[in-house]
Amino acid sequence: MTAAPVVLLATCAEVADLDADSRALADALRARGADVRPAVWDAEVDWAAADLVVVRSTWDYVPRREEYLAWAARVAAVTRLENPPDLLRWSTDKAYLEDLRAAGLPVVPSAVLAPGDGGDHPFLGVEHVVKPTVSAGSKDTLRLGADAEGARRSADHVLALHAEGRTALVQPYLAAVDDDGETAVVCADGEVVHAVRKGPLLERGGGRVEGLFAEENISARTAAEAELEVARAALDVVRGRTGRAPLYARVDLLPSEDGPVLLELELAEPSLFLDVTPGAADAVAAAVLRRVAG
Ligand SMILES: Nc1ncnc2c1ncn2[C@@H]1O[C@H](COP(=O)(O)OP(=O)(O)O)[C@@H](O)[C@H]1O
Ligand SMILES: [Mg+2]
Structure with a gap:
């Protein structure tokens, strides 16, 4: 035996x-x-x-x-x-969003500001989000207004990240998340396992997350075909990099007028919400044991 x-x-x-x-x-x-x-x-x-x-x-x-x-x-x-x-390295720096955009995926419009670049960016004047390129659990992520106060706090936050030696990522705030939430598509071994809805996480006016991560409001959701298509395209990009599907992946999508856009491709430490959907944990367990075998 x-x-x-x-x-x-x-x-x-x-x-x-x-x-x-x-x-x-x-x-x-x-x-x-x-x-x-x-x-x-x-x-x-x-x-x-x-x-x-x-x-x-x-x-x-x-x-x-x-x-x-x-x-x-x-x-x-x-x-x-x-x-x-190599996937952990790539996936833990949101600069990978540019690789996904270059591969033709719909990605949330993003500007990367490295230390030395200053606090000015193309999304001053619209409601927007400033986050570190290396971040998790919504930490140090601020939602800022389109007004002068938002612009001032935005530049301050970018410069504060720079002072810590961190690179900032700035995106327009995609407000449809307020009504429809975010969709996380969980995949194992290249197959979609299940999807969940995540409620909006960022308070208007830039409240900060304390602790290890923001409290999330999660429920099971059936992903739309357009969302599954983006998730599969994201997995294809990973396959192109490593030659095989990742053991696990979570593709986070925000709704927009032009269809789902990718917010995150999580290959490092995503919650897979396996306690939310019956059968999901067993599907991932089966994929894990296939990897043990080879
Ligand atoms: N551009 C955006 N538009 C709307 N909501 C956003 C945007 N960027 C981030 N958020 C909100 O902030 C949360 C955390 O941002 P995210 O990019 O997922 O970083 P991480 O989960 O790695 O901290 C998201 O789940 C979402 O609720
Ligand atoms: Mg996230």
């Missing part, structure tokens, strides 16, 4: 025992016979003892991304890590 495959779910110290999403995945993996344990990414862990390490709730990497990517490279040198380090 062969031993049960050992799967480590990488998390961060603040959620050392996993969140409801990853607990659902762990339960589904155990039901399929795997030996599953959570493992805090920056703790002492025998990563080599795992057949597979799946990156999950490692949300505290933002202020130390290089340390995190170095960890990923070390783990990938001794066992299989999914998603692999």
